[in-house]
Amino acid sequence: MTDRLHLTPEAAQRLTVDAEPWLSCDDCFHLVDRYVENLLSGDQDELPAMRAHLRGCSACRDEATSLLLLTAADAGTDPTRALQRLAQ
Amino acid sequence: MSIRRSDEPLVSVMARDLAGGDWIELLSSPGAGHDEALQRLHELLLRAARQQVSRMQPALNGIGQVRQDDIINQAADEAMISLLGKLATFEGRSRFTTWAYKFGILQAAVEVNRSMWRHREVPLDDVHEPLAAGASPEQFSEAADFSIAVGAAIEQTLTDHQRRVVLALIVDDVPIDVLAERLGTSRNTLYKTLHDARKRLRAHLTATGFLPVTKTPELTP
Numbered sequence: 305m306t307d308r309l310h311l312t313p314e315a316a317q318r319l320t321v322d323a324e325p326w327l328s329c330d331d332c333f334h335l336v337d338r339y340v341e342n343l344l345s346g347d348q349d350e351l352p353a354m355r356a357h358l359r360g361c362s363a364c365r366d367e368a369t370s371l372l373l374l375t376a377a378d379a380g381t382d383p384t385r386a387l388q389r390l391a392q
Numbered sequence: 393m394s395i396r397r398s399d400e401p402l403v404s405v406m407a408r409d410l411a412g413g414d415w416i417e418l419l420s421s422p423g424a425g426h427d428e429a430l431q432r433l434h435e436l437l438l439r440a441a442r443q444q445v446s447r448m449q450p451a452l453n454g455i456g457q458v459r460q461d462d463i464i465n466q467a468a469d470e471a472m473i474s475l476l477g478k479l480a481t482f483e484g485r486s487r488f489t490t491w492a493y494k495f496g497i498l499q500a501a502v503e504v505n506r507s508m509w510r511h512r513e514v515p516l517d518d519v520h521e522p523l524a525a526g527a528s529p530e531q532f533s534e535a536a537d538f539s540i541a542v543g544a545a546i547e548q549t550l551t552d553h554q555r556r557v558v559l560a561l562i563v564d565d566v567p568i569d570v571l572a573e574r575l576g577t578s579r580n581t582l583y584k585t586l587h588d589a590r591k592r593l594r595a596h597l598t599a600t601g602f603l604p605v606t607k608t609p610e611l612t613p
Contacts, residue, residue, distance in 0.1 A: 309546060311540075315562050316539040316542040316543075318562050319542050329579045329583045333498065336494055337486035337494055340486075340490065341490055360583075360590070363501065367501055370440075370443050373447075374443050
């Protein structure tokens with residue numbers, strides 16, 4: 305096996321994330337504003353595909369986190385709980 | 393009129409005073425308030441880009457403040473063009489400011505990664521080197537061995553293209569937009585490749601006893 309296939313446990317975990325049901329990055333971008341506002345308002349998560357996508361796509365997850373923090377700052381809201389829900 | 397909190401940027405107060413429909417109307421047609429709305433929008437995008445660049449500080453090692461400001465301004469400009477081209481797609485499902493911020497954040501992330509990888513090589517060589525046959529669950533032990541099993545599954549079940557993509561994204565930590573640019577494709581397409589590869593890996597690891605059976609993953613041809 306080559307060196308690049310000597311995986312760290314963290315890489316192995318990221319490689320086998322269950323990111324079902326499928327959602328594309330484009331659809332994630334389309335939905336993320338509403339999703340973040342729902343998380344901040346404590347509403348029930350109605351978009352399981354969005355949650356799955358954010359588990360599987362680190363780039364979209366990082367951008368969603370920035371959006372959540374910025375939106376929370378505008379609203380004067382503590383983002384802690386919403387951040388926890390985002391990371392689930 | 394809203395009351396401004398002492399720690400709140402002025403742009404937030406101005407933006408909050410406009411409803412989503414007002415933004416669309418002002419930005420869509422030349423006339424009174426159009427230029428001011430464009431300016432306010434650009435300020436929102438600068439704020440979003442600044443936030444994203446700030447959060448990516450660890451990746452910006454060695455990049456000075458002047459260059460960071462360039463990245464922020466460039467991201468806001470690019471995001472402005474992108475957003476105005478998609479103005480008709482705003483459906484009012486969120487506040488306009490939240491909708492606008494995402495354009496600035498996305499563009500800033502792309503600009504930071506592009507800048508940091510400009511002179512770096514993206515490893516895309518074919519790493520295929522067959523494993524010794526006969527590896528079984530009994531030959532592995534606990535957590536570290538799961539990593540070995542995943543490495544074996546990568547060699548045994550993925551196509552050459554899937555293998556190159558997942559190793560670049562997950563093992564070498566190449567940002568997905570940088571990889572997309574080098575391969576002449578999109579974030580969307582690469583994520584689909586990663587998604588399908590994960591399904592194959594999970595199916596194989598479930599069949600060989602390294603992952604619990606939850607449901608039968610469907611293989612994508």
